[in-house]
Structures are given as C-alpha cells and as structure tokens.
Amino acid sequence: MYGWIWRHLPGNAWMRALISLVLVLAIVFVLFQYVFPWAEPLLPFNDVTVDQGMGGPR
Amino acid sequence: MARTDHDERRDQHPGPPATPSRRTGRGRVAAAIAVFGELLITAGIILALFVVYSLWWTNVLADREAKKQGDQVRRHWARQGPGKLDTKSGIGFLHVPSMHNGEVLVKKGTRTETLNDGVAGYYTKPVKSAMPWAEKGNFSLAAHRDGHGAKFHDIDKVHEGDPVVFETRDTWYVYKVYATLPETSKYNVDVLDAVPKESGRKRPGRYITLSTCTPVYTSRHRYIVWGELERTEKVDARRTPPKELR
Numbered sequence: 001m002y003g004w005i006w007r008h009l010p011g012n013a014w015m016r017a018l019i020s021l022v023l024v025l026a027i028v029f030v031l032f033q034y035v036f037p038w039a040e041p042l043l044p045f046n047d048v049t050v051d052q053g054m055g056g057p058r
Numbered sequence: 059m060a061r062t063d064h065d066e067r068r069d070q071h072p073g074p075p076a077t078p079s080r081r082t083g084r085g086r087v088a089a090a091i092a093v094f095g096e097l098l099i100t101a102g103i104i105l106a107l108f109v110v111y112s113l114w115w116t117n118v119l120a121d122r123e124a125k126k127q128g129d130q131v132r133r134h135w136a137r138q139g140p141g142k143l144d145t146k147s148g149i150g151f152l153h154v155p156s157m158h159n160g161e162v163l164v165k166k167g168t169r170t171e172t173l174n175d176g177v178a179g180y181y182t183k184p185v186k187s188a189m190p191w192a193e194k195g196n197f198s199l200a201a202h203r204d205g206h207g208a209k210f211h212d213i214d215k216v217h218e219g220d221p222v223v224f225e226t227r228d229t230w231y232v233y234k235v236y237a238t239l240p241e242t243s244k245y246n247v248d249v250l251d252a253v254p255k256e257s258g259r260k261r262p263g264r265y266i267t268l269s270t271c272t273p274v275y276t277s278r279h280r281y282i283v284w285g286e287l288e289r290t291e292k293v294d295a296r297r298t299p300p301k302e303l304r
Contacts (some may be wrong), residue, residue, distance in 0.1 A: 001259065002095045036111045041170060045112065047277040048210075048270045049168045049200045050247050051184055 071291045113275075119174030120207035127175065128163045136228040147207070150226040152178055152199065153303055154268075157212040164224070166201045176207025178268075184252035189192060190224050190231045190264070190287075198250040198267040203274055203281075210270035213242045213281050214240070219259070221302035222266055222285045228293050231267045233285035241279045249282045257284040 007014040040046065087296075131148045151161040165172055168179040178201035180187040188195020201209040216235055224231040237257040242249065246256075249269065253262055264287035272281035292298050 001093045003092075015205070031104065031107055032111055032115060039108070040112065045275065046202065046205060046275050046294055047244065048168075048173065048202055048251060048280075049181070050242075050244055050269055050280050051129075 059265055071105070086220055098230070116174070116205040117176075118209055120174060120202075120205075124163055124176030124207055124209075127165075127177065128161065131163065131231075138227075150179070153223040153225060153299075154216060154220070155223075155303060156216045156220045157210070158215075159209060160213065161225070162201065162209045164199060173200065173202055174206045176209060177201070178209055181250055182228070184247045185252075186253065187250070188264075190226070190228070190266070194262040194264060195252045196254060196265040196267055198264065200269045201271065203270040210268060210281075211274070213268060213270050213283060213291060214272075216268075216283050222283075223269070223300060223302055224266070225293075225299075230291040230292065230293060232288045232300055232302060234288045235283055235285045237284040239282040239284075242282060244271075244280050246280065249280075249284075257285070259284075263287070 006016060006020070009019050011019070068170060084239055097143075106142075126149060128151065134147065136175040146162045146166065148165045150164055152163055152164050157249050165175040165179055165216055167173075172179045180189075180199045181200065185196075185198065187198040190197050192249050201207075203213070216238065218235055218237065220235045222235060226231070237261075239249065239256065242302045247253070250267060251264075252267060254267060257265075259265065264286070266285040268283040268285075270281050271277040272279050
C-alpha cells in the first residue's frame, strides 16, 4: 500500500519525501480537527457526572 | 514491498519454475498479506494519535478556551457595578490549593459541551445544585479528570481538612473538606443531595460536592469530595485572596 503510493508520487526521492510529509501532516490535521472530536463522545472514556443511566444527561 | 518479495523469490528460482499461475497466485497472497500488515500498522498509529489527542491536544484547546472565558468574566466583574448576577458566562472561580491547578471557572450545567471548555459545571439535573450564597443546600460540581483541561485530575490529592474556596464577584466562600468517596457508582445521584447522607452529614447545611470520574483515564466509577462552608469573606478592592490561598 505505502510502496504503491511511493511509486506513484512524482519527482525524485526528495520530492517524494516532501510530498509524503505534507500528506502525513494533512491526514493528522483531518484526524485532530474532524475525526477525533466526532469519535470521542462515542467512546466511554470521558463521562464525569453522576446521572440516572440512559435517561440522564451524559 | 510485495513486489520486491515476489521479485526476489523469482530470482532465487532460476530455470523452469512451477506453473506460472501458481507463482502469481502466491505473489497475490503475499501482496494481500503485506497490505493487511500495513493496515494494522496504520490502525496502531491512528490509535496512538487518538491518545495524544485525548490527553494532550484537548487540554491545549480547553485551557485556551477556559482562559478566554475566565478573562471575560473578570472583565465583566470589573466593569459592572452591583446588580443581577450573570450566570450564563460563569458564576465564579473554584480554587482548590491541594489540586495545584489554579482557578477553575464554574459555569451552569454539566453537559459535555460545557465541560469540554476546561471549566467545572454545577449540576442542574438529576439533582439541582444549590448556589453557594443560598441559605442551605449542596453546591455540586463536575469537571473532567483527563483531557479537556483535566481540571479535577488531582482530585485524589484532596484530603479531609483541605480548603476549597469559591470566588464570586463579591464574596470568597471558604469550604473545608470533611469527607471523600474514592469510588462510587456513576448512577449514585444521592451524593448530590442537599444533605449528602453518605458523607455522614444528617442536618441541612451549606455543602459543596466535587465529582469526577475514576480511575484515571476511564469513566468506570465516580470520585466524590464533600466540603462544608466554614466562613465567607467579602472581596476587597484589591481582591486579596483569603489566607487559605496565600
């Protein structure tokens, strides 16, 4: 998969390394900005209040 | 990667190899396994990034937001003369010296969106919190243990006898911790009662309840700290903090 991407990037090795870096940073940005904030409330790690179960506030 | 394996294998077997169809079949399996392995590595990296996000990045964002909202409340106090209290933007600041986390803005409600801004919230349900200035009742608060400012991270460092100070525009409310409950069910809403019986108190009084999740990094149980109002102090012109905070 990664080998395939590497072979399909244009330019020489330096150019490819630079494009790869930009791609990695773009993916990390999308994860931190959109994917993780969406996923976090769905995971049971951060409920701090006491409540009455499913009916109560979460 | 798959192609290299495949090429090497071909190099190692010069001369008439097995049937061509079998060779490409094996190459395909190797390629599929390689892709599967890379997907697993990718999943691992994404999970590691999620940990970084939850335990570090949410704190950065929440602390920034809490600072902004806190400054806004203080500016508001400085500008506005005596009058109706604005509960929307925050009612005051909580100071718990044994948690070493500075001041925590307290806002209305314990919804996730509120608490995620790095503030503590007072309960509106399931048991409505009393306000500190009320004659009797329980001022009940919740905040995050980890991530999103982690304002109650060091709740386990709070022991009996420690001061908890709540600051409003005009008054310092000095509470003293008299009981802790290191682990209780998340459905135990009785801890928020006006007279929290589990803490050992039987008579109406002016109590404060801090709640967060425990053990750290999970939400399996709840950690509770109870305090009782010891005295109040008028805020002076220079906002000199009470001696517990000096």
